[in-house]
Amino acid sequence: MLTDSHAHLDDPRFAADKEILIQRAWDAGVRRILTIGNGTGPDDMGCGIPVAEAYEWIFTSVGIHPHDASKVEERHFELMERLSEHPRVLAIGETGLDYHYDNSPREIQREVFRRQLKIAVRRQLPVIVHTREADEDTQQILREAGVSRGVLHCFTSSAALARAALDLGFMISFSGIVTFPSAGELAEIARTIPADRLMIETDCPYLSPVPHRGKRNEPAFVVETARFVAETRGMTLDQLAFETSENFTRLFSPPKTA
Numbered sequence: 001m002l003t004d005s006h007a008h009l010d011d012p013r014f015a016a017d018k019e020i021l022i023q024r025a026w027d028a029g030v031r032r033i034l035t036i037g038n039g040t041g042p043d044d045m046g047c048g049i050p051v052a053e054a055y056e057w058i059f060t061s062v063g064i065h066p067h068d069a070s071k072v073e074e075r076h077f078e079l080m081e082r083l084s085e086h087p088r089v090l091a092i093g094e095t096g097l098d099y100h101y102d103n104s105p106r107e108i109q110r111e112v113f114r115r116q117l118k119i120a121v122r123r124q125l126p127v128i129v130h131t132r133e134a135d136e137d138t139q140q141i142l143r144e145a146g147v148s149r150g151v152l153h154c155f156t157s158s159a160a161l162a163r164a165a166l167d168l169g170f171m172i173s174f175s176g177i178v179t180f181p182s183a184g185e186l187a188e189i190a191r192t193i194p195a196d197r198l199m200i201e202t203d204c205p206y207l208s209p210v211p212h213r214g215k216r217n218e219p220a221f222v223v224e225t226a227r228f229v230a231e232t233r234g235m236t237l238d239q240l241a242f243e244t245s246e247n248f249t250r251l252f253s254p255p256k257t258a
């Protein structure tokens with residue numbers, strides 16, 4: 001049983017064949033997908049709900065991506081509060097900081113990140129965190145917000161940030177990037193993360209793992225990342241699939257407060 005802990009099934013690149021690729025994921029052994037509720041921007045954060053309602057094994061989240069932080073109005077936080085009560089919504093995110101692209105001013109990214117963490121803490125929901133070239137601020141904001149349940153998704157940061165996240169109680173999730181030959185340092189981090197803190201994801205349609213690199217990514221390809229991480233850690237694919245699925249359950253399934 002494989003789990004894709006992070007996909008963007010609402011992406012327009014999936015519009016034409018969504019049912020087919022969901023079936024392909026099932027046939028590849030994927031038994032759970034978390035499709036991220038960012039959509040085309042803050043007005044669209046409920047984008048994952050229809051597919052999560054249609055498939056018993058697909059779940060979703062609601063969040064504002066740091067790229068979209070400058071589009072946020074107060075009503076979007078109200079929308080997030082309201083949608084977070086939907087039974088198929090398991091988390092807040094992805095949210096976070098992206099100082100690589102800087103699509104929104106950093107001060108606004110930080111503020112929008114803090115506001116979402118506040119909602120997560122109040123609603124007792126885990127957070128899905130996107131962080132790029134913002135290690136210091138990410139750590140500091142997470143610590144100040146008092147969040148202890150979450151995941152650093154598509155992890156590409158330093159070993160120091162991984163350690164800080166583990167200290168907070170977070171999971172670390174690896175995408176297909178870890179399979180790239182240039183990602184040796186990342187593979188070393190994936191090798192040493194404690195077994196009860198490890199998750200895997202596609203982040204599709206982006207970032208196809210080897211041997212699909214350069215093509216559109218899809219949830220079925222999570223098996224390639226699983227295979228690579230299992231090999232790196234000296235364990236079987238089945239064992240890795242089992243452990244990462246258990247971690248997903250532990251992070252996202254605890255009872256929600258009504």
Ligand SMILES: [Zn+2]
Nearest residue numbers: 094130153154
């Ligand atoms: Zn991300």
Ligand SMILES: [Zn+2]
Nearest residue numbers: 006036094203
């Ligand atoms: Zn993503």
